[in-house]
Amino acid sequence: MYYQDDFSLRFGEEVQLHDFLAGVEEREWWNRYPSHKLEVMTVSGNEELVSNIKDENATAVLMDTLKHTQLMVKAHDGVYLLGNTAIPTLCRRARISGSALSDVEKPTLAHILNECLKVSKGKALMHFYEGKVRAVVSGDERDYSILHMQDVFMAASAYINGDYDKVSFMGAYTDHTVTSALWSVADEKMLEAYRDLLKQYGRTADSSLSTEIRITTSDVAASGVNIAYNIHEGNQNIVLGKGLKTIHRGQSKVASSRLAEVEDNIQSIFQYYKESLLGVKRLFDIQIRYPVNTMRGIMESVGISKKLVAETVEKFRIESGDQPCTAYDVYCGICQVLLFAKDKDASERTLLDMEEDISKCAARRWKDYDIPGQQAA
Numbered sequence: 001m002y003y004q005d006d007f008s009l010r011f012g013e014e015v016q017l018h019d020f021l022a023g024v025e026e027r028e029w030w031n032r033y034p035s036h037k038l039e040v041m042t043v044s045g046n047e048e049l050v051s052n053i054k055d056e057n058a059t060a061v062l063m064d065t066l067k068h069t070q071l072m073v074k075a076h077d078g079v080y081l082l083g084n085t086a087i088p089t090l091c092r093r094a095r096i097s098g099s100a101l102s103d104v105e106k107p108t109l110a111h112i113l114n115e116c117l118k119v120s121k122g123k124a125l126m127h128f129y130e131g132k133v134r135a136v137v138s139g140d141e142r143d144y145s146i147l148h149m150q151d152v153f154m155a156a157s158a159y160i161n162g163d164y165d166k167v168s169f170m171g172a173y174t175d176h177t178v179t180s181a182l183w184s185v186a187d188e189k190m191l192e193a194y195r196d197l198l199k200q201y202g203r204t205a206d207s208s209l210s211t212e213i214r215i216t217t218s219d220v221a222a223s224g225v226n227i228a229y230n231i232h233e234g235n236q237n238i239v240l241g242k243g244l245k246t247i248h249r250g251q252s253k254v255a256s257s258r259l260a261e262v263e264d265n266i267q268s269i270f271q272y273y274k275e276s277l278l279g280v281k282r283l284f285d286i287q288i289r290y291p292v293n294t295m296r297g298i299m300e301s302v303g304i305s306k307k308l309v310a311e312t313v314e315k316f317r318i319e320s321g322d323q324p325c326t327a328y329d330v331y332c333g334i335c336q337v338l339l340f341a342k343d344k345d346a347s348e349r350t351l352l353d354m355e356e357d358i359s360k361c362a363a364r365r366w367k368d369y370d371i372p373g374q375q376a377a
Helices: 014-027 058-067 086-093 106-117 149-163 188-200 252-267 269-284 291-301 306-320 327-335 337-343 348-362
Strands: 008-011 029-034 039-042 071-075 078-081 123-129 132-138 167-175 179-185 210-217 225-233 236-239 244-246
Touching: 008 014, 008 348, 014 149, 014 167, 014 179, 039 106, 058 078, 071 086, 071 106, 078 132, 086 106, 086 132, 149 179, 149 210, 167 348, 188 210, 188 225, 188 269, 225 348, 236 327, 236 348, 269 327, 269 348, 291 306, 291 327, 291 348, 306 327, 306 337, 327 337, 327 348, 337 348
Parallel strands: none
Antiparallel strands: 008 167, 029 123, 039 071, 071 078, 123 132, 167 179, 179 210, 210 225, 225 236, 225 244
16 A cells, blocks of 8 residues: 555654655665656556556556546656646756646646656756655755665664653654654753743743654655754643754755764754743734734735635634733634644644744734734634
8 A cells, every 4th residue: 555645654652663664665766867867657548658656556556546646647667647746846857836737737737747858957866665656856966865764763762761760752644745753752851941931020930831742754855854843831832943953955965964964953952942942932022912812914925725714813802812921822823723633533644744834933023914904713
């Protein structure tokens, strides 16, 4: 089933994640091709051209492609099926973009891509996994450096389990776009810093206060290596601003330096997020006159769906009213959107994206949204 474009998998045990990623590294492969010599083709009518499907489920892989992208790419050494995740990267390689591309007929899309690829320069680095091309990124070693997910998560596990006295693996998720893992850790230094911050403003923390570390990465150029740190209070996650990120750039011959950067970022989590608490402190210092309108405006500005915005705002209004408060109070209310999304059985990918959207809220110019007017229904 791993070949399916809509494949996803959850792990309850840390060793399961590592075993899976070890298998990924064994079965994946990469190759470089001149970009201008690539040719995109429709699968329908050209099925006999498909070559080198390194999967015992060759027919199933072909049928899955017909169900999804319906496209394949011809290189000098064969014709390969294109997975869903390959299309956006191929479009970037051809230097085209726009939502209309997803609406055009597949033969038209293939023609557009081919015309643009003809004038593209340099090489394309193609990532192959489970019978399909999963990504087509820049073949310039200065633009993209291969970081194996197994190496990333082994480094994360080694540091997290070795540096904290109490660690609980909360689970992991993978699909063809991203892989993410979550740990609950007893980080007393961070919790003490957060309690001290609350105390400065006459507040106290919930007795169940805990900390969580999430590592997210991708091998199809959908993400670098992102390290996020949240504080868990009661049944609520408080997202502590933007995460630490390592991008897939740099000479492949020194790809180990990219991994070293990832390790450095993991080891500097506490210091980075202690500094990020200054951003939380900033929210305490911003007085909001119209919290309901502010919350709605901030959430919509980062692209959270209007339905989730309406539900989150209504919960805040019922619990807190629309009386003047601090931006921190509004931000904690915004974090509640994760609970609504989970109640609607939102996918793991959706929740990951939403956490990043929430982190953007903290850095917004709050006063720009603190305006009177019609309130959310």
